[in-house]
Amino acid sequence: MKKLVALSCLGLALVLLAGCQTAPKPTSAEFPARTKTVVFTNTLSSELLQPSSDLFVLGPGDQLDIEIRGNATSRSTATVGIDGKIYYSLLPGLDVWGLNLTQAKARLEEELTKYFSQPEVGISLKTVGSKYVWLLGRLTRPGIYPMAGSMTLLEGLAIAGGTARSASTFTTQDMGDLRHSFVMRQGKLLPVNFIRLLQEGDMSQNIYLKADDFVYIPSSLSQEVYVLGAVAAPRAVAYVDQMTAVSAVAGAGGPILNAYVSHVAIVRGSLSQPQLIQVDYQDIITGRAPDVALEPGDIVYVPLTPYHILSDYADLVVNTFARSWSANMGIRAVSGTTTVGVSVPVGIGR
Numbered sequence: 001m002k003k004l005v006a007l008s009c010l011g012l013a014l015v016l017l018a019g020c021q022t023a024p025k026p027t028s029a030e031f032p033a034r035t036k037t038v039v040f041t042n043t044l045s046s047e048l049l050q051p052s053s054d055l056f057v058l059g060p061g062d063q064l065d066i067e068i069r070g071n072a073t074s075r076s077t078a079t080v081g082i083d084g085k086i087y088y089s090l091l092p093g094l095d096v097w098g099l100n101l102t103q104a105k106a107r108l109e110e111e112l113t114k115y116f117s118q119p120e121v122g123i124s125l126k127t128v129g130s131k132y133v134w135l136l137g138r139l140t141r142p143g144i145y146p147m148a149g150s151m152t153l154l155e156g157l158a159i160a161g162g163t164a165r166s167a168s169t170f171t172t173q174d175m176g177d178l179r180h181s182f183v184m185r186q187g188k189l190l191p192v193n194f195i196r197l198l199q200e201g202d203m204s205q206n207i208y209l210k211a212d213d214f215v216y217i218p219s220s221l222s223q224e225v226y227v228l229g230a231v232a233a234p235r236a237v238a239y240v241d242q243m244t245a246v247s248a249v250a251g252a253g254g255p256i257l258n259a260y261v262s263h264v265a266i267v268r269g270s271l272s273q274p275q276l277i278q279v280d281y282q283d284i285i286t287g288r289a290p291d292v293a294l295e296p297g298d299i300v301y302v303p304l305t306p307y308h309i310l311s312d313y314a315d316l317v318v319n320t321f322a323r324s325w326s327a328n329m330g331i332r333a334v335s336g337t338t339t340v341g342v343s344v345p346v347g348i349g350r
Helices: 009-017 101-112 153-159 194-198 245-251 281-285 310-337
Strands: 036-039 063-068 076-079 121-127 132-137 143-146 182-185 188-190 214-217 224-229 235-238 264-268 275-279 299-302
Touching (some): 182 310, 245 281, 264 310, 275 310, 299 310
Antiparallel strands (some): 036 275, 063 076, 132 143, 182 214, 264 275, 264 299
């Protein structure tokens, strides 16, 4: 198994202070007495399970098929520019940004009366270029897909081919880590339980997506511990047998100056129902408390300030994890290393 990155001098010195003996490895249910363990159950707002009543509005990148009925030569495709305008026929530039198709049709007809007698315009949305949903990770066809109308999470995952499965002839193991799968919306984690949705068929987790939502399915094959917060090099550290909180933090360069190491958090389990284990890192490295054994997928967070409301602390940790992955995977997607979805015709204005 891949070895840990070399320990920093500071991290190694702190480990040596605790003594040369290895602390007994506690099981997941046997944490040291000085830890605080709390399990949180997040619930989805009922509003997330309802489709948006808003009509599709135009934005830069959308393509429209436009024609003046009865005029066979008038049919043309216009793209909404970065200034929000379309250029059609004799019009110098018509601002349609933020209009739905019906409103855009009315504005076109109004402006075209300057050049035609009672023009009746036909308009349809050819390609969506302004609204996308991000479906990345261990999916069959990960990509950035256009979103023209209401779409549930299950529908989005289906567009991306569903979660990827092992290519082995001996197993059909799902390669997606559903415990750490998440949906981000405007920088906030939505507490969707992917295990209940995809393995148990619980439709109460099947939220409606919105434009710019970020859906990510990590790999179940990953054997890593995620060290975040006030450490020298926040990163995913390769998991090895007998890994502990101290060795994981050392693998991320150790705590930075003024880190509040007496309130280090370990988050375990599903992001929608996180189990937060608060440990005193200072007590561990000075030998006053035993070290805490980690499991693959654990999130270790070193804060800069104390957190007395543990539910707020858990929200901070899982949101930091999700934002970090969203940023990294988003950059990778737009840089061309992830397949982008194919646009399709989506409707006609009335």
